Amino acid sequence: MAVEPEMTYPSLRQGLWAIFKRDLVIAFRQRSDLVNSLFFFIMVITLFPLGVGPEPEILSRIGPGVLWIAALLSTLLSVDSLFRQDYEDGSLEILLLSPQPLFIIVLGKIMAHWCITAVPLILVSPLLGVMLFLDAETIGVLIVTLLLGTPVLSMISAIGAALTVGLRKGGVLIAVIALPLYVPVLIFGTSAVEAASMSLVFSGQLAYLAALAIFSITLAPFAIAAGLRISVSG
Amino acid sequence: MNPKRKQRLIIVLGIVAGVSAAATFMGVALQENINLYFSPTDVAAGKAPLNKRIRVGGLVVAGSLKRGEQLDVTFDVTDSVESLTVQYDGILPDLFREGQGIIANGKLIESGVVVADEVLAKHDEEYMPPEVQDSLDKAKAQGKYSADL
Amino acid sequence: MLETGVESQLISPLLEAKSLLCERDDRVLFEELSFAITAGDITQVEGPNGSGKTTLIRILCGLSSAYEGQLSWRGRPMSQCREQFCQQHIYFGHLTGIKAPLSAEENLRWMAQCRGSSLKGLALDNAVDQALAKVGLHGFEDAPVYTLSAGQKRRVALARLFLEPVALWVLDEPFTAIDRNGVAELESIIEQHAKQGGAVVLTTHHELSIDPSHLKVIRLGDAREGL
Amino acid sequence: MFETIKLYYHKFGTPKYFYDLTSKMLPWLIGFTVVLLVPGVILGLGFAPMDEEQGHSYRIMFIHVPAASVAMSAYVMMALAGAIGLIWKMKMAEIVAKCCAPIGASFALLCLLTGSIWGKPTWGTWWVWDARLTSMLVLFFLFMGVIALNNAFESAQSAAKATALLSIVGVVNLPIIKYSVEWWNTLHQTASIKVTEGASMPAEMLTPLLMCIFGFYFLFSVLVVVASRAEVLEREQRSKWVKQLVMVE
Numbered sequence: 001m002a003v004e005p006e007m008t009y010p011s012l013r014q015g016l017w018a019i020f021k022r023d024l025v026i027a028f029r030q031r032s033d034l035v036n037s038l039f040f041f042i043m044v045i046t047l048f049p050l051g052v053g054p055e056p057e058i059l060s061r062i063g064p065g066v067l068w069i070a071a072l073l074s075t076l077l078s079v080d081s082l083f084r085q086d087y088e089d090g091s092l093e094i095l096l097l098s099p100q101p102l103f104i105i106v107l108g109k110i111m112a113h114w115c116i117t118a119v120p121l122i123l124v125s126p127l128l129g130v131m132l133f134l135d136a137e138t139i140g141v142l143i144v145t146l147l148l149g150t151p152v153l154s155m156i157s158a159i160g161a162a163l164t165v166g167l168r169k170g171g172v173l174i175a176v177i178a179l180p181l182y183v184p185v186l187i188f189g190t191s192a193v194e195a196a197s198m199s200l201v202f203s204g205q206l207a208y209l210a211a212l213a214i215f216s217i218t219l220a221p222f223a224i225a226a227g228l229r230i231s232v233s234g
Numbered sequence: 235m236n237p238k239r240k241q242r243l244i245i246v247l248g249i250v251a252g253v254s255a256a257a258t259f260m261g262v263a264l265q266e267n268i269n270l271y272f273s274p275t276d277v278a279a280g281k282a283p284l285n286k287r288i289r290v291g292g293l294v295v296a297g298s299l300k301r302g303e304q305l306d307v308t309f310d311v312t313d314s315v316e317s318l319t320v321q322y323d324g325i326l327p328d329l330f331r332e333g334q335g336i337i338a339n340g341k342l343i344e345s346g347v348v349v350a351d352e353v354l355a356k357h358d359e360e361y362m363p364p365e366v367q368d369s370l371d372k373a374k375a376q377g378k379y380s381a382d383l
Numbered sequence: 384m385l386e387t388g389v390e391s392q393l394i395s396p397l398l399e400a401k402s403l404l405c406e407r408d409d410r411v412l413f414e415e416l417s418f419a420i421t422a423g424d425i426t427q428v429e430g431p432n433g434s435g436k437t438t439l440i441r442i443l444c445g446l447s448s449a450y451e452g453q454l455s456w457r458g459r460p461m462s463q464c465r466e467q468f469c470q471q472h473i474y475f476g477h478l479t480g481i482k483a484p485l486s487a488e489e490n491l492r493w494m495a496q497c498r499g500s501s502l503k504g505l506a507l508d509n510a511v512d513q514a515l516a517k518v519g520l521h522g523f524e525d526a527p528v529y530t531l532s533a534g535q536k537r538r539v540a541l542a543r544l545f546l547e548p549v550a551l552w553v554l555d556e557p558f559t560a561i562d563r564n565g566v567a568e569l570e571s572i573i574e575q576h577a578k579q580g581g582a583v584v585l586t587t588h589h590e591l592s593i594d595p596s597h598l599k600v601i602r603l604g605d606a607r608e609g610l
Numbered sequence: 611m612f613e614t615i616k617l618y619y620h621k622f623g624t625p626k627y628f629y630d631l632t633s634k635m636l637p638w639l640i641g642f643t644v645v646l647l648v649p650g651v652i653l654g655l656g657f658a659p660m661d662e663e664q665g666h667s668y669r670i671m672f673i674h675v676p677a678a679s680v681a682m683s684a685y686v687m688m689a690l691a692g693a694i695g696l697i698w699k700m701k702m703a704e705i706v707a708k709c710c711a712p713i714g715a716s717f718a719l720l721c722l723l724t725g726s727i728w729g730k731p732t733w734g735t736w737w738v739w740d741a742r743l744t745s746m747l748v749l750f751f752l753f754m755g756v757i758a759l760n761n762a763f764e765s766a767q768s769a770a771k772a773t774a775l776l777s778i779v780g781v782v783n784l785p786i787i788k789y790s791v792e793w794w795n796t797l798h799q800t801a802s803i804k805v806t807e808g809a810s811m812p813a814e815m816l817t818p819l820l821m822c823i824f825g826f827y828f829l830f831s832v833l834v835v836v837a838s839r840a841e842v843l844e845r846e847q848r849s850k851w852v853k854q855l856v857m858v859e
Contacts, residue, residue, distance in 0.1 A: 018493055029484035030484055090478025094474075098499065229448070
């Protein structure tokens with residue numbers, strides 16, 4: 001009878017926390033990633049008044065949609081580096097060979113990514129909302145929808161990032177893969193804000209967004225983990 | 235319980251909890267009557283704010299359409315309980331007919347009067363869906379064969 | 384350190400491969416490849432470029448599932464004991480997995496945590512310091528890795544081998560970017576690991592100065608296994 | 611019973627068996643396609659009665675509806691085949707899944723084009739952001755995503771796995787997308803219940819429509835089979851049976 005070294009089972013929380021902390025520390029040491037996607041978000045939004053005209057009427061009408069689409073694009077832009085840096089320096093292989101379940105590691109990485117890219121964006125959105133002539137209540141609802149919706153965006157785009165991490169031309173491909181899947185989030189997000197701006201009840205849309213968020217947080221990590229294994233083993 | 239089983243149990247419980255929470259929210263959302271516009275009853279009950287861009291919807295009351303000197307029109311919209319008046323200055327959509335469902339975007343200037351900047355007619359056509367059965371059923375119900383998709 | 388491995392080495396092999404077959408887009412890299420790695424073995428995978436050395440290494444360490452045949456770890460099929468296997472081997476590939484913005488110490492710490500190491504807090508700090516001292520990086524613990532030279536980065540990665548006793552080392556070209564002294568050091572480290580009852584699988588283009596009688600060879604390229 | 615199913619499943623999963631079987635099936639499939647589609651289209655486009663409201667323009671329905679139906683089914687089939695390939699490592703399923711994508715995308719495109727042509731006389735515009743139009747457009751995008759991903763990989767094995775995963779994710783999302791788009795579009799509609807004036811589709815219209823739908827399904831299966839056979843030959847070009855086949859012919 002062979003004596004085996006005892007298997008130590010680290011708690012799932014410990015694995016999640018370790019990778020989350022690592023990614024946050026790295027992001028704060030290389031601030032460019034953090035700042036770039038935020039500035040992209042701000043600049044896209046400031047382009048709209050220049051493109052469609054500065055009339056408050058028009059801007060307040062398209063404002064929620066503009067903010068949402070800018071959020072969506074900046075998520076898409078930043079997600080390419082989510083696994084690519086790890087893939088290029090080899091730490092993705094180490095993560096894949098961890099005894100921890102891969103989906104937990106993936107979840108930790110995406111949580112860190114969300115904190116780095118989505119949170120600053122949500123924090124500046126009230127300011128941009130004011131620049132687009134949205135009223136206070138609308139801005140409040142907008143922030144709630146972004147809070148619920150951006151995790152879904154992160155999860156969906158991470159699936160694209162996982163599948164394309166081994167490929168040289170990742171960026172555009174992620175967009176082609178992920179954009180069609182963004183449709184429901186965009187619809188429910190903008191619709192809630194629009195309803196709020198008309199003083200209609202919007203709790204229904206928020207409930208849909210919450211359902212999408214929980215659903216994607218629960219199941220997407222498994223798809224992302226499978227995608228990473230396919231990309232790395234290929 | 236051995237640690238591996240325990241870990242698996244936690245994962246399975248997590249998935250079950252997540253999926254059922256999502257389902258619960260979905261259920262809440264479906265219960266919630268998502269109003270995309272104010273009905274004349276809502277407006278009569280004072281739910282719609284004054285002087286704010288809102289959306290109202292209902293059926294055009296037969297015989298209520300009055301055309302002004304130029305493009306301006308007024309008509310009444312009802313949900314068969316209450317009704318309100320819509321003033322509009324612009325070209326009505328092709329599908330606009332009396333008895334037809336419409337949506338108007340605009341401002342409520344006084345109780346029961348909406349100044350619309352946009353009037354949308356409900357798509358009269360019932361579209362034929364890709365699924366055969368569905369399309370046939372609808373065509374049956376409609377009695378005509380209309381633009382699909 | 385590895386006393387647990389000593390008993391098992393006499394009884395059953397650590398890693399066993401039975402009739403492995405790997406096809407890469409209609410080209411058979413190897414087929415009917417069978418071998419066993421027992422504790423104390425140093426096994427070198429040999430073959431010309433493109434013969435599938437790295438592919439075999441990636442299959443052995445569990446990164447690639449593009450194979451047919453059976454792999455087992457301590458007598459159990461690999462699919463049933465992935466966690467144990469992951470905890471009891473270290474893979475060291477072409478890419479080191481070292482994060483440049485982090486310090487050497489931080490790098491080793493997250494690697495240990497990621498492996499689900501039982502070391503925590505002070506014990507982990509000590510283990511990290513000792514491992515770094517072992518690869519000659521004493522005094523460089525807190526410097527961000529991007530300030531180190533390529534060889535030093537490689538050493539940071541190698542320090543991972545000393546964090547905790549691990550049964551199997553899977554090394555793919557471990558001698559890249561390491562100076563002559565370093566190579567000799569690494570070779571003696573590998574031999575020592577084998578002597579203590581560990582096992583090593585490696586590929587290298589470098590002529591090993593390890594005693595050939597201790598060295599097992601898996602030869603790829605002529606489609607049949609050596610051993 | 612179960613064992614025999616398993617046996618046949620594995621047998622069918624081998625490229626050679628698939629090739630032999632489809633050699634026998636293909637004439638039948640083509641036969642059914644022709645028998646259904648030719649009279650279906652002729653009857654539909656030429657002889658079915660004119661619609662009282664839309665005149666002749668409704669006739670495009672005989673192409674449009676089947677195309678939409680087949681495009682949807684193609685996506686589901688692609689995901690199913692992909693899942694089988696991913697889980698049981700069945701090569702044949704991977705090949706079929708790969709072949710479904712461009713064919714399904716073509717049908718979705720055909721559906722969008724015919725819809726647009728139909729929209730012009732009916733709505734007076736080439737495009738309407740209608741729920742069904744929009745969800746068909748999204749379906750087309752999903753197909754394009756799968757095709758793009760498949761082309762991006764150099765290794766056919768990884769490509770098959772990656773696209774299988776993507777199409778499974780897409781299938782999970784398909785109902786959510788469809789539902790949300792439909793719900794989004796109800797903005798343009800009132801909640802009023804339409805009063806229906808009974809009267810059903812006359813048999814002269816229904817018959818050609820059904821013939822066209824089934825004909826399109828057979829057409830789809832013919833296309834998938836032909837494409838898969840070509841793919842099988844290319845992948846297995848080094849195997850003995852393909853060499854023999856080439857020698858004989």
